[in-house]
Amino acid sequence: MSARREPSVPPRIGGYEYSELLGMGGFADVFRYTQQLPHRSVAVKVLLAGSLSDEVRERFRTEADLMARLSHHPSIVTIYHADVATDGRPFLVMEYCARPNLGKRYRTERMGVPEVLRIGVRLACAVETAHQAGILHRDIKPANVLVTDFGWPALTDFGIAATTGWSSAAAVGMSIPWSPPELLAENPVGGVQSDVYSLAATIYSLLAGRSPFEVPDARNNAADLIGRIEGAALATTGRSDVPASLQAVLARAMHRTPAGRFHSALALARALQQVEIELLLPPTALDLPLDVITDLRPPGTGPGAGDAGDELEPANQATRLHPIQSVSPEGRAEGRAEDLAEGLAGRVDARFAQTGAPQPQRGQAALPAVRVPAPFPASRAAPVGAPRPVGAPRPGKRGRVAVAAVAGVVVVGALVGVARAVSGSLGSDPGTAAVRTTEPSGSGTPSAAPLLAVPTPTDLLGVVAVDGSAVFTWVNPEPLAGDRYLWGVAVARTDTVMAVVDAPTVTITPEIPGTPVCLEVAIVRADRRASTEPAVGCTS
Incomplete structure (x- = not known):
């Protein structure tokens, strides 16, 4: 086993003061800085000096652009700034989420079903927003979901994202335990349903305290996991408080073939809401534009798709x-x-x-x-x-009062x-309404029942x-x-x-x-x- 590398040296960035190391990855380190104006803590993702190939630089720029396009969503991490430090390393300045990410939480605590359902609906809306923008995440997993100070999930790390038209590419950097079978093949092919699978696998992990095909007290190396993902049936979470309906939703979303899954992240969100209703919980609001929520056509149908019969009735x-x-x-x-x-x-x-x-x-x-x-x-x-x-101003990004x-x-x-x-x-008197019986009372008058x-x-x-x-x-x-x-x-x-x-x-x-x-x-x-x-x- 190779020795753990040392963290890189945090760069000097004008207007920011270094505070601490937050995490290390294969291509970048993340540090906490204090921004001077406005005064706040931020997370700064900095590329490693040894990873500055043209391909990695381009992927880093793509991540900055994609997250900037999506960061208006309340469950996607906000990007504040992107630039190149004086030492030549590109960096991203992002929203700082102080709470432990879901990758740490699911291994150390038993998360309640209501909380997991809320997280699942909100993340599904974040993923649907990315898909509506033509973006696949391709690496949805608990560690890539941060948690804000208000307890909201915030999806991050679009470093290996692709467009929804992507059909075949090298599976660079993907995380095996939450990847669908089609992305683990020799010639990986993926789409919207691939992100649906990974999102469901993430939700499963929050409930089970382990990744979906991880077997306790057994070997769980990469080859073992790939073999189970490609051929084994999905086991239950092992929790008595997880209803059968929720287990069924996860099983469908993680079907071995994309065609067997929910056709969109929004469809998965609706299914999770149904479980909330079954449990007599208030359904979590869908953080999506109204036109997305009310458009119920499956992908590839409706106006412009060659099937006029799928057009919806006018909204008015x-x-x-x-x-x-x-x-x-x-x-x-x-x-x-x-x-x-x-x-x-x-x-x-x-x-x-x-x-x-x-x-x-x-x-x-x-x-x-x-x-x-x-x-x-x-x-x-x-x-x-x-x-x-309709037409009223939308609530702020993280006023977090879902409407x-x-x-x-x-x-x-x-x-x-x-x-x-x-x-x-x-015209009757409700205070004296009664049924007159035919049996006489002791007074010789009909009694009232x-x-x-x-x-x-x-x-x-x-x-x-x-x-x-x-x-x-x-x-x-x-x-x-x-x-x-x-x-x-x-x-x-x-x-x-x-x-x-x-x-x-x-x-x-x-x-x-x-x-x-x-x-x-x-x-x-x-x-x-x-x-x-x-x-x-x-x-x-």
């Missing part, structure tokens, strides 16, 4: 909810749904976050949506940011008094059909003759406009194609009493 196409006439059990037409719904005092102050698994593609069956518990436990509901209006760009999962508080409000709107509460609909499901419409169904747990249903599309911070329907199903056309739709629904009895607490659910 208004939602059209057709009026539904209700019919009483006796067969007579009832009044307007608005009259029946009038007086509902409990309204949803819904706060939305981005959500959704990969949407059904052209010709595929609709995907099952998240099953939202009814009622949604208020004690588990965590408020999340409201959506940013949702697309309406998604509704976090619902308890809606008390709905039955009382409905009764009041129909308290009304049983109208239950909340259960199994509220929303699925996205192939044509883009949202189809909701639910179950009446205690059906009675004459039962009908109040429903309305839940919109953040607005009163839900309710309509009435006789059957437990509603079909809605989203206002913006591909965005999640949330529905509020309550049971209404023949005597006009309604569910004390409506159910609320969303499409994925």
Whole structure:
């Protein structure tokens, strides 16, 4: 084994004062400097004097350019400056992240599933941003994910990045434990799905405390790892708190062939959000432009791809909810749904976050949506940011207050008094509503038995059909003759406009194609009493 080399001498850089060594790599060392104006700590990556070949210099310049193009993203390290020191060594001045990187953390601590899911979604958005810019990272691994003072992951080290059109090149400097099989072949070929694999392998490592094909108490040299990556099945993380759905997401993202994986980093982010929803966690916001989030076409389709059928409906196409006439059990037409719904005092102050698994593609069956518990436990509901209006200024890079760009999962508080409000709107006294029994009481007058509460609909499901419409169904747990249903599309911070329907199903056309739709629904009895607490659910 060769002896560990000594760190290089930190160069003199005008306006910066050297503080300490942060790390050493094959081609560069990283130091912490103090910038004088503005006064702050920065990380400075300096090429080694013995690595100043034309190829390495060009790769270094490419890294500086790529990171500068991407560093506006909150989960990609910011580049401040690039130059050549007086001794001839090129250097990059970057954001300084004081916390241990994920390469150190996953080996020394047990990271919680909620934190790993948040990290996974944020990194997936960073990778998707790079891909949207035509850039492949090619070396995603825990050690290349720094952690900011606010706990956000920050992807770094684009030193061997390539364009998304890259198809074959030498696999220089790639890290075997997190590399997909196609990049370990004699003639490596890679693309977007190669980065998806490495990202999933990184997430796996944070959960398992080891790289995906590392076997405890066994040989784990390069040849062993390559053999397992190319031929072995992915083992589980070995943790009882990792749900089977998360294991399935990682297994798909790390499929042996690129075609078997998620087609994009965004699709992986949506799948991780689905796991968050399953665990009743607030879904992590997607840090992506709205047009990227709402464009659900698979790569190579849509306008300009030769298939006009894949064009999405115009974003300004208004939602059209057709009026539904209700019919009483006796067969007579009832009044307007608005009259029946009038007086509902409990309204949803819904706060939305981005959500959704990969949407059904052209010709595929609709995907099952998240099953939202009814009622949604208020004690588990965590408020999340409201959506940013289209055209409004985006939040700062690391104000780190994530604002949702697309309406998604509704976090619902308890809606008390709905039955009382409905009764009041129909002229009865909700405080004295009771069922008169035929059994005489001791006083010789009929006794009053308290009304049983109208239950909340259960199994509220929303699925996205192939044509883009949202189809909701639910179950009446205690059906009675004459039962009908109040429903309305839940919109953040607005009163839900309710309509009435006789059957437990509603079909809605989203206002913006591909965005999640949330529905509020309550049971209404023949005597006009309604569910004390409506159910609320969303499409994925």
